[in-house]
Amino acid sequence: MAEIKKIATREGYGQALTELCREHDDIIVFDADLAGSTKSGSIRKEFPERHFNCGIAEGNMMAVAAGAASMGLVPFASSFAMFAAGRAYEQIRNSIGYPELNVKICASHGGISVGEDGASHQCCEDFALMRSIPGMVVMCPSDNEEAKAAVKAAYAYKGPVYIRLGRLAVPVFHEEGFDFQIGKGDVMQDGTDVAIIATGLMVNEAVEAGKMLEKDGIHARIINMCTIKPLDEELVLKAAQECGRIITCEEHSVVGGLGEAVCSLLSEKCPVPVRRIGVNDVFGHSGPAGDLLKQFGLCAENIVNVTKDFLEK
Numbered sequence: 177m178a179e180i181k182k183i184a185t186r187e188g189y190g191q192a193l194t195e196l197c198r199e200h201d202d203i204i205v206f207d208a209d210l211a212g213s214t215k216s217g218s219i220r221k222e223f224p225e226r227h228f229n230c231g232i233a234e235g236n237m238m239a240v241a242a243g244a245a246s247m248g249l250v251p252f253a254s255s256f257a258m259f260a261a262g263r264a265y266e267q268i269r270n271s272i273g274y275p276e277l278n279v280k281i282c283a284s285h286g287g288i289s290v291g292e293d294g295a296s297h298q299c300c301e302d303f304a305l306m307r308s309i310p311g312m313v314v315m316c317p318s319d320n321e322e323a324k325a326a327v328k329a330a331y332a333y334k335g336p337v338y339i340r341l342g343r344l345a346v347p348v349f350h351e352e353g354f355d356f357q358i359g360k361g362d363v364m365q366d367g368t369d370v371a372i373i374a375t376g377l378m379v380n381e382a383v384e385a386g387k388m389l390e391k392d393g394i395h396a397r398i399i400n401m402c403t404i405k406p407l408d409e410e411l412v413l414k415a416a417q418e419c420g421r422i423i424t425c426e427e428h429s430v431v432g433g434l435g436e437a438v439c440s441l442l443s444e445k446c447p448v449p450v451r452r453i454g455v456n457d458v459f460g461h462s463g464p465a466g467d468l469l470k471q472f473g474l475c476a477e478n479i480v481n482v483t484k485d486f487l488e489k
Contacts, residue, residue: 188323190215304432367395
């Protein structure tokens with residue numbers, strides 16, 4: 177049996193950005209003294225004239241990126257999610273979102289899986305913050321190949337984009353060059369007993385949960401929802417109509433993220449029972465990433481338990 181390849185989605189960002197820079201001379205890259213961690217350092221090596229270290233000043237970095245976009249360049253701005261989405265929120269809202277500038281914010285180290293860095297760095301609120309900005313596209317790729325596809329799609333899209341990337345290496349299950357579209361989810365496994373809609377590293381956990389449930393005679397539809405905004409409403413509504421029950425899975429607070437986006441849609445257009453798996457309105461804490469994910473219920477085993485309990489009621 178071949179060993180499953182594991183790569184962090186931030187690696188896909190660095191790879192795709194390098195490829196894009198080789199093909200397009202209008203890309204400019206900004207980082208907040210974290211190029212080694214965010215993987216934008218590959219640009220600094222190959223295209224030093226197009227990479228700018230803005231220092232530990234994320235608000236200023238977003239304002240500079242906005243200025244570059246206003247001159248017709250396509251800036252990619254990178255930092256940890258806690259600082260990109262959190263510390264620089266005002267500048268993103270007022271200087272990028274409000275004037276609808278073509279800035280791509282690629283934030284690594286999102287979620288509980290940041291691990292030992294602890295609660296101060298485990299940003300589980302970024303989807304909520306970025307979803308609240310009018311016109312902002314919000315994506316969270318599930319593996320390395322989807323990360324590369326999302327970055328390339330972000331370049332092609334005209335307008336502000338936020339992409340959350342991870343620190344933890346996760347299994348790669350997409351084929352290289354697969355069809356990717358902003359605003360479209362994809363069905364990883366079909367089923368009609370319940371639909372499990374997941375984003376980011378929770379997609380692989382949902383797929384594994386689906387295999388476990390299948391052994392117990394439960395046929396779950398597993399949906400990968402990389403784009404949290406704009407949500408693939410057609411796919412969600414189809415799942416609700418055909419499955420009757422929905423479970424959402426995200427490495428984010430249950431407040432303001434994928435789960436709430438799905439619930440908002442269903443409450444208006446197709447009310448069905450929903451269960452949300454995520455961080456339950458608490459802060460994280462320091463520890464090994466794998467242990468933390470299990471502790472917070474962000475794992476296949478918990479998805480299985482929640483699904484069985486849900487179907488029994």
